[in-house]
Amino acid sequence: MxxxxxxxxxxxxxxxxxxxxxxxxxxxxxxxxxxxxxxxxxxxxxxxxxxxxxxxxxxxxxxxxxxxxxxxxxxxxxxxxxxxxxxxxxxxxxxxxxLPKDPGGRALTEQVMHYDSGVLYPRYRAAAYPIMYENCRFVMPQNVCEIECAYRDLEGMLVGRTWVGGSWPTLADITVAATVSTLSVLVPIDKLRYPRLSGWLYRMSEEIYYITANKKGLGEFARRIDLGVYxxxxxxxxxxxxxxxxxxxxxxx
Ligand SMILES: N[C@@H](CCC(=O)N[C@@H](CS)C(=O)NCC(=O)O)C(=O)O
Missing domain, CATH: 3.40.30.10 (Glutaredoxin)
Known part of the structure; x- marks a missing residue:
């Protein structure tokens, strides 16, 4: 662990x-x-x-x-x-x-963070905001599709590696764990289709900082999504x- x-x-x-x-x-x-x-x-x-x-x-x-x-x-x-x-x-x-000090390691970490910023996060907002702010009752099919595509991307990024950003958990993993754990409330991660991604998220969920700083807010998000209202x-x-x-x-x- x-x-x-x-x-x-x-x-x-x-x-x-x-x-x-x-x-x-x-x-x-x-x-x-x-x-x-x-x-x-x-x-x-x-x-x-x-x-x-x-x-x-x-x-x-x-x-x-x-x-x-x-x-x-x-x-x-x-x-x-x-x-x-x-x-x-x-x-x-x-x-x-x-955040690795060598330029190559740092670039690889930042590359994943840019993927979060440019791809994952907009998909989270597109799927969650209509439910939280517009009384939409479910994740729209188009948004489900986009999130599934992101899961496929991540499954590919995890081929032959344990962590998304390098040989150990870095800011890349922390960033993506925050977004993907939230996406998984909206579109559950199918363990059979995305074994690497679900295994990675499980490993991340065992990190102490995930337990102290992600779990509670993730629960609040899930309740907010269930509630759908203010x-x-x-x-x-x-x-x-x-x-x-x-x-x-x-x-x-
Ligand atoms: N790229 C920004 C995204 C920040 C962002 O979109 N935050 C959301 C909360 S999850 C927000 O403040 N939304 C404002 C609103 O909904 O009015 C970051 O990574 O900090």
């Missing part, structure tokens, strides 16, 4: 960093997983998208696109999960474990990512 962050690993507290996020969003969960994988603790602020809080003037100043996640490190603001994760890895994770029970409260993991001493930088 591959576990990327040890329970007793020292957590680096980055008090000057804040993440605005909502747990049901795969892009936000990709950042939350990366933080937990790299043992970084920052302030997290829950934003209720159903109440339109991501469009508030306070956040619109940071992100004219009005999307989450939004990440701030002192004066620097980054509004895309892929860019946030590569920043966090290159700025705060010396080991190169999640959910009043969401809440907004600032907290630190160390509380999610609930373990390990903290050092500050």
């Amino acid at each position: 591959g576990q990327s962050s040890s329970k007793n690993a020292v957590t680096t507290g980055l008090k000057h960093c804040t993440l605005w996020k909502t747990d049901r969003s795969p892009a936000c969960r990709a950042v939350m997983m990366a933080l937990d994988a790299m043992n970084l603790s920052i302030t997290e602020v829950d934003v209720n998208m159903d109440k339109g809080e991501h469009r508030s003037p306070e956040l619109a100043v940071f992100n004219p696109l009005q999307t989450l996640p939004i990440f701030k490190d002192r004066e620097l603001v980054i509004c895309d999960s892929h860019a946030i994760n590569t920043y966090l890895a290159s700025r705060y994770c010396d080991s190169g474990r999640f 959910d009043e029970s969401d809440f907004k409260c600032p907290r630190s990512s160390i509380k999610r993991r609930g373990c390990g001493p903290e050092k500050h930088s």
Whole structure:
């Protein structure tokens, strides 16, 4: 069982960093997983998208696109999960474990992240948003088709390899795991047709950061999809990512 962050690993507290996020969003969960994988603790602020809080003037100043996640490190603001994760890895994770330092390894990791950004994520939005925001009751056939095609792509990308981005789990795996686990709520992954993909997702689901940072939000997304309507029970409260993991001493930088 591959576990990327040890329970007793020292957590680096980055008090000057804040993440605005909502747990049901795969892009936000990709950042939350990366933080937990790299043992970084920052302030997290829950934003209720159903109440339109991501469009508030306070956040619109940071992100004219009005999307989450939004990440701030002192004066620097980054509004895309892929860019946030590569920043966090290159700025705060010396080991190169999640974003290889050699140009070739880094390019292969980023290649998969671009696939997520350009192909997987738009398919997630196209399939999920009509259900969450337009009272559509099911995933439209065209969207099912597109998601199945993506599963086929990924099945091909996993030929002869255990992880999508390299020889060990990297940001590529974290990013795709956030999106694919969410897609699998909309279109279940058929283990017989996609044995490599389902095996990979199972391996990812055993990583500690997946358990601490993806599981809960994925459940919220699944409930939201079942409900199909505005959910009043969401809440907004600032907290630190160390509380999610609930373990390990903290050092500050
Ligand atoms: N490419 C962006 C996508 C961000 C994105 O689309 N986030 C969604 C949440 S999953 C959002 O904020 N949607 C705003 C809306 O629905 O109004 C990233 O990876 O961060």
